[in-house]
Structures are given as C-alpha cells and as structure tokens.
Amino acid sequence: MADRHCKQVFAMLSEYLDGELPVKNCRQLERHLKGCRPCIAYLESLKTTVEACRRYKAPRAPALSKQVKAALLAAVRQVISIYLSE
C-alpha cells in the first residue's frame, strides 16, 4: 500500500510545492506524508533544489560595445518619438 501511495505522491510533489495542487490531491498527499518519512525527506530535498535554483545568479553580462549601444539607443529613440507623438 505504501509503495503505491509513494508513487502517486512522488508525481505530485512539485505541484504541491508550487501551491498548484488541487485541494483533494493536497489532502491525499498530506495524509500520506504524515506516515512516510522517506517521502517527507524527498520533498524537503526537492524544496532545497528549487530554492537553490531561485537563488542562483548567472554571471554578469559584459558591457555592450559602444557601437551596439549607440545603434540600440538610436532605434529605441526613434520608436519612442513615434510612440510619444501619438
């Protein structure tokens, strides 16, 4: 019984973490978690993984070259002048 339930719960863990799991399934999952320490531990480790992704910052971008920046600014200014004149 526990194995079948573990499998069902395993498939729902992300939606549960995101608060996107329907109420009925949420209750089912929480009932199971009360008696299944491996599933609780797995949920916690999944939560840590998601949290690590959220905190991860990519390396900073190098400065745009003067040429590219000038071209972009000119293009944006042109669009904005049309936009503001409308």
Next chain:
Amino acid sequence: MNSQVEQALANLKSGNPEDVERALETLQEVVYGFGMKVCGVREDAEDTAQETLIRLARQLKEFPDARALAVWLYKVAKTQCLMSRRKSKFAPAQMLSLDALMPKESAGAAPAVKSWEITPEEIVLNKELRSKLEDAVLALPKPYRLVLILRDMEQLDTREVAEVMGISEETTKMRLHRARVFLRNALAGYVQRAQPPGRKEHG
C-alpha cells in the same frame, strides 16, 4: 513576473535618455543571464542578448505591459539561444521518465531516512556546488531545461512559461517536475554525505 523587466519597460517608455540606457542594460543583463543558463557558453549568451535587444528596439511599441514584454523577451531569447547552439553539444532531446527518476531501494530493508544536507546557500556560495548545479542544468534535455530555467530561475509563473514554450500548462508542470527531480538526484549523487531519503521499491 520579472520585476526587472517591469522597471525596464517603464524606463524605456519614459523617453528619458538616461532611463532608456539603464533599461537596455537591465534587459541585456536579464537576457544574457538567461542565455548563460540555457547555453552555458559566454559567446552564445552575448549573441543572444544582442540579437534579442535589436529585435526589441524595433518592436518596442507592441508591448502594452511588462508581462507581454517578458513573455516576448524570453520567447525570442529562447529561439536565439537554440539557434546559436545548433552546431554545438546540446544534451540529447530525450524524454525523462518519472519511473526511472524515482528513488528505489533494495527490497526488505527499511529505508534509512537521512537529511539532505545541501543548503541553497551552499549551492549559491560554494563554487564547486554552483558549478555542479550549472552542469546538472546543462545535462537536462532542452525541453526540460528551458522549463526549469524559466520557472525556477527566471521565476515566471506556470502560465507564462507555457506561453513562452508554446505548450500547455499541464505539459509545463510535467516537464518541470521531471526536471526538478533530475536536478535533485544529480546534486545528491555529487555530495556523498547527502544521501537520498532511501531507495525504496515503488509500485
């Protein structure tokens, strides 16, 4: 939704030259960061950011709000990024099976529950773990990688990710879960002291 994008759009539309310049730098930062996470190669991320900003400059008028801009920005950046990587080694486009990703345990023994000792801070601060996280993300097949990056790193909501990817919300959730489990397992394997909660035979 990315708050940086919201601020950048307001700055762009202000028409103030300094604000416009700051907005371009912010958006470049956002797209370059996304490109680095998806491609893992600096040159590709730079090309992605440049091409995306050039297209943005031409189409600026078409964005009624920051949400529309964010979805457009990531959609274009995603395409640019995938194009720039065509000749390179993307992870094979294979399907991830949830059954295969589920932890298993040798039959009979009661699962020993141990805490998973990696903390989010360690992954952010520890260079080696950070590199492991980057490698694990790059090892994900691209449909899963893109969903994970957009949802968990760029912090778009499920609906926005589905829009960027051109897939249903259900498919988005399914890919996200498999990607998270893949990543979690990859990191657990790396840190010896952080064992999974027990390999238990399921179903």
